[in-house]
Amino acid sequence: MLELRNVCKTFHAGTPDEKRALIDVSLQVADGDFISIIGANGAGKSTLFNAICGSFFVDSGSILLDGKNVTMTPEHQRARVIGRLFQDPMRGSAPDMSIEENLALAAGIGGWLSRVSASDRKAFRERLSLLGMGLEDRMRQPVGLLSGGQRQALTLLMATYQVPKILLLDEHTAALDPGTAEKVLALTRQIVSEHRITCLMITHNMQSALDLGNRTLMMDQGQIIYDVTGEERAGLTIGDLTEKFRQLSGKTLDNDRMLLRK
Amino acid sequence: MMSIDKWLALGQTAAELGLVNALTVLSLFLSYSMLNVCDLSTDGCFTLGAAVGALVAIAGFPWLSLPAAMLAGVVSGFVTATLQTRMGVQSLLAGIVVKTALYSVNMALTGNKATLSMNKVPTVFSMAKTALKDTPLAGQSTLIVMLVIVALAAWFLCAFLKTKLGLAIRATGSNADMVRSSSINPTFTTTVGLCVSNAFTALSGCLMAQQQKNFEINMGSGMVTVALASLLIGGVFVAKHRPVPLRALGAVLGAILFRIVYALALRFNMPAFMLKAVSSVIVVLAISGPYLRSQLPLILRRWKYSREGRDA
Numbered sequence: 189m190l191e192l193r194n195v196c197k198t199f200h201a202g203t204p205d206e207k208r209a210l211i212d213v214s215l216q217v218a219d220g221d222f223i224s225i226i227g228a229n230g231a232g233k234s235t236l237f238n239a240i241c242g243s244f245f246v247d248s249g250s251i252l253l254d255g256k257n258v259t260m261t262p263e264h265q266r267a268r269v270i271g272r273l274f275q276d277p278m279r280g281s282a283p284d285m286s287i288e289e290n291l292a293l294a295a296g297i298g299g300w301l302s303r304v305s306a307s308d309r310k311a312f313r314e315r316l317s318l319l320g321m322g323l324e325d326r327m328r329q330p331v332g333l334l335s336g337g338q339r340q341a342l343t344l345l346m347a348t349y350q351v352p353k354i355l356l357l358d359e360h361t362a363a364l365d366p367g368t369a370e371k372v373l374a375l376t377r378q379i380v381s382e383h384r385i386t387c388l389m390i391t392h393n394m395q396s397a398l399d400l401g402n403r404t405l406m407m408d409q410g411q412i413i414y415d416v417t418g419e420e421r422a423g424l425t426i427g428d429l430t431e432k433f434r435q436l437s438g439k440t441l442d443n444d445r446m447l448l449r450k
Numbered sequence: 451m452m453s454i455d456k457w458l459a460l461g462q463t464a465a466e467l468g469l470v471n472a473l474t475v476l477s478l479f480l481s482y483s484m485l486n487v488c489d490l491s492t493d494g495c496f497t498l499g500a501a502v503g504a505l506v507a508i509a510g511f512p513w514l515s516l517p518a519a520m521l522a523g524v525v526s527g528f529v530t531a532t533l534q535t536r537m538g539v540q541s542l543l544a545g546i547v548v549k550t551a552l553y554s555v556n557m558a559l560t561g562n563k564a565t566l567s568m569n570k571v572p573t574v575f576s577m578a579k580t581a582l583k584d585t586p587l588a589g590q591s592t593l594i595v596m597l598v599i600v601a602l603a604a605w606f607l608c609a610f611l612k613t614k615l616g617l618a619i620r621a622t623g624s625n626a627d628m629v630r631s632s633s634i635n636p637t638f639t640t641t642v643g644l645c646v647s648n649a650f651t652a653l654s655g656c657l658m659a660q661q662q663k664n665f666e667i668n669m670g671s672g673m674v675t676v677a678l679a680s681l682l683i684g685g686v687f688v689a690k691h692r693p694v695p696l697r698a699l700g701a702v703l704g705a706i707l708f709r710i711v712y713a714l715a716l717r718f719n720m721p722a723f724m725l726k727a728v729s730s731v732i733v734v735l736a737i738s739g740p741y742l743r744s745q746l747p748l749i750l751r752r753w754k755y756s757r758e759g760r761d762a
Contacts, residue, residue, distance in 0.1 A: 262635070263630050264629075264630045264631075264633050264634060264635045264636075265633065267630060267631045267632065267633040268633045271631075272631060278625075279625070279627055279628070280627075280628060280631070281625065281628055282620070282621040282624035282625040282628050282629075283624055283625065284620065284623075284624040284690070285617070285620055285621060285624060289617050289620070289621075290621075290628070292614065292617055293614070293617050293618060293621055293628070293629070293632045293634070294631075294632050296632060296633060298614055299614070300613065300614055300615040301613045301614070301615060302613065302614050303612050303613055303614070304612075330691055346631075346632075347631070
């Protein structure tokens with residue numbers, strides 16, 4: 189499905205600010221995998237997503253998506269098969285445009301000169317009602333008026349409207365209040381399992397890293413230091429994970445956001 | 451006191467000029483309000499449209515002058531867009547560079563002449579006047595031509611902004627990340643947006659020159675500020691969250707209102723050269739007004755604080 193071969197990325201190379209963000213990262217993701225990714229701030233988790241999406245081109249190595257080499261494919265072309273959600277709920281939708289207009293762009297139906305038809309509108313309504321947030325009755329309202337949780341749910345719908353081959357979730361519930369976060373997470377699980385979307389999820393919540401999905405990656409200083417799946421993963425506790433991190437990186441996993449969520 | 455007739459004539463002239471300007475205002479509505487690009491090439495492009503339109507009209511094809519001017523505008527917009535999306539030139543600088551270069555282009559087009567007279571050649575307005583001769587509307591021929599053209603332009607713009615391409619252009623100005631994740635290239639949408647908007651600007655210049663029966667190399671100077679002032683006046687009546695067609699209508703009304711107020715100010719002996727200073731002040735007030743209003747409570751508190759001392 190997705191394969192990274194020896195991917196390297198260095199920012200500000202040759203300056204005092206040089207940062208080796210990804211060091212020789214190789215990863216094979218199977219069809220239907222749901223992988224959670226944990227690691228301290230600056231470990232390279234988001235950079236890994238940026239590399240997969242094509243927000244920048246990697247310095248070396250290659251990225252294969254569905255058997256196709258996309259290493260040099262521009263971001264907007266990769267977006268046809270990759271959906272992505274950010275921590276910031278504002279990043280995924282255009283605030284000055286209505287819900288309907290946002291969905292029309294995300295749905296990607298019709299040619300350049302096509303307009304939103306009545307049947308499109310009906311389809312949008314149906315999909316919006318699945319979110320259970322009453323957005324189907326507010327389709328003409330600007331997205332800027334929605335709450336963070338509503339916007340993130342809308343972004344989720346937009347990112348998966350045309351079912352992507354792979355969905356990247358970058359702490360997409362971290363900026364929401366606990367109740368809303370749970371709701372958005374439940375929606376995510378529902379949509380992902382319904383369409384059997386391959387999914388990578390960055391999280392700081394150790395418990396959901398273990399609860400969700402079938403595989404967990406731990407990153408540190410631009411490398412994947414621990415990759416666990418199957419029975420070994422099933423027996424893991426949060427305590428095991430932090431201990432593992434201490435062993436492998438020689439540091440304690442003392443990010444206060446993680447401590448709070450233990 | 452002026453007679454009613456004179457007031458009406460004054461209003462009609464103001465409306466005619468306002469409608470000519472309205473095309474530039476619609477252009478900025480697309481580039482500034484929708485695409486979020488402040489296109490400073492507007493001044494040069496306005497003059498370019500005037501030059502091309504004048505040359506084609508003088509060559510004997512008054513109706514052809516309109517599409518010819520628009521085509522020139524498309525080319526100018528394409529260059530501005532290419533500079534800022536594909537060549538790393540900052541958006542504002544790209545506009546200024548193109549505007550500067552267009553001065554030379556315009557001079558080259560007119561054969562190094564700073565003015566071109568269209569007194570003796572048919573223009574779209576003189577042809578409309580001939581066509582409407584002996585009808586009750588003869589005196590309003592210019593107004594009618596402008597109303598038709600502006601209505602067509604506004605209709606086209608609104609229909610265009612409802613298409614997928616138009617939505618993508620609006621989204622580019624609102625959140626370029628979202629455009630990319632919708633598998634659309636923002637470089638493409640910016641380019642199309644600027645091409646269309648500059649076509650309107652050039653058409654505006656073309657009609658201005660024909661209406662004045664004269665092309666003048668500096669006629670576009672300050673146009674971007676004048677049009678922006680009109681756009682912002684329109685924005686006072688139609689708020690940002692209203693539907694696009696209403697906002698476009700607001701932009702057109704803003705252009706007409708601006709011209710009417712300006713004509714009145716001239717009646718009350720404001721010198722004509724004040725136009726640009728007034729436009730600048732309006733733009734500054736419209737943009738900084740909301741900011742200053744939000745700062746006002748803080749300013750008052752600090753003032754009170756400094757007067758009453760620390761204990762207050």
